[in-house]
Amino acid sequence: MQETTLSNYVQTLYGSEDDVLRAMRAEAEENGLPAIQVPFELGRLLQVLVMQSRARRILEIGTLFGYSTVLLARALQPEGRITTLELAPKHAELANSSFRRAGVEERVEIVVGPAVESLNLLAGQTFDFVFIDADKASYPAYLEHALRLTHAGATIVADNVWRDGAVISPAAGNADNEGLSEFNRNVASNPRLLTAVIPTRDGRDGTSVSVVLR
Ligand code: SAH
Ligand code: DHB
Ligand code: MG
Numbered sequence: 001m002q003e004t005t006l007s008n009y010v011q012t013l014y015g016s017e018d019d020v021l022r023a024m025r026a027e028a029e030e031n032g033l034p035a036i037q038v039p040f041e042l043g044r045l046l047q048v049l050v051m052q053s054r055a056r057r058i059l060e061i062g063t064l065f066g067y068s069t070v071l072l073a074r075a076l077q078p079e080g081r082i083t084t085l086e087l088a089p090k091h092a093e094l095a096n097s098s099f100r101r102a103g104v105e106e107r108v109e110i111v112v113g114p115a116v117e118s119l120n121l122l123a124g125q126t127f128d129f130v131f132i133d134a135d136k137a138s139y140p141a142y143l144e145h146a147l148r149l150t151h152a153g154a155t156i157v158a159d160n161v162w163r164d165g166a167v168i169s170p171a172a173g174n175a176d177n178e179g180l181s182e183f184n185r186n187v188a189s190n191p192r193l194l195t196a197v198i199p200t201r202d203g204r205d206g207t208s209v210s211v212v213l214r
Pocket of ligand 1: 061062068069115116
């Protein structure tokens with residue numbers, strides 16, 4: 001699925017997916033799921049962030065077939081756990097198959113349903129690391145939940161924050177681009193967050209990485 005030259009270069013040099021991840025992608029493709037999982041090298045960044053922060057509790061919003069979930073789960077401390085939220089039962093079913101294939105099923109809990117509803121049920125729990133990667137119009141709401149469910153020192157990562165430049169002046173009525181544009185403004189202006197943004201997909205999109213300061 002890696003379509004870009006620099007992506008190929010990075011994966012050839014620093015390492016790429018193993019047979020488990022490759023089989024997960026094949027199964028997802030056979031079942032007609034879109035190939036919109038994180039590029040492997042972005043998954044590797046997620047792993048580095050989880051390992052260096054020694055995260056034990058991860059929250060992921062948007063599972064698809066579990067590609068990023070498996071990479072995150074592999075980076076967890078031995079006793080670590082990940083909760084991942086997915087709307088589509090078909091996606092969740094494939095994700096559960098992925099988790100068994102990868103041998104991480106004990107570390108992963110998938111909650112099926114609209115993420116905002118699932119997030120309301122997580123009140124009282126605390127996470128060290130949040131990965132936001134579901135429906136784009138809801139990113140501002142997901143940020144509020146992420147801030148509520150984390151502590152000082154926690155990491156909040158969001159995928160697809162540039163959308164091929166569409167966030168600069170989003171067309172009125174495009175809820176996805178407007179959602180990301182608002183999300184970026186909220187992240188940037190929140191005094192509780194310090195944020196860096198890195199280009200992904202050869203600069204066509206970006207991923208933001210924020211540390212919760214207080
Ligand atoms: N993080 C995954 C990719 C997620 S793709 C990876 O990198 O491997 C986005 C997913 O969000 C899709 O599976 C989609 O079904 C799900 N989604 C869309 N709207 C949602 C909602 N309201 N609540 C929860 N999940 C949602
Ligand atoms: C697309 C890519 C993503 O990373 C995502 O989370 C959702 C959609 C896309 O290319 O359409
Ligand atoms: Mg994404």
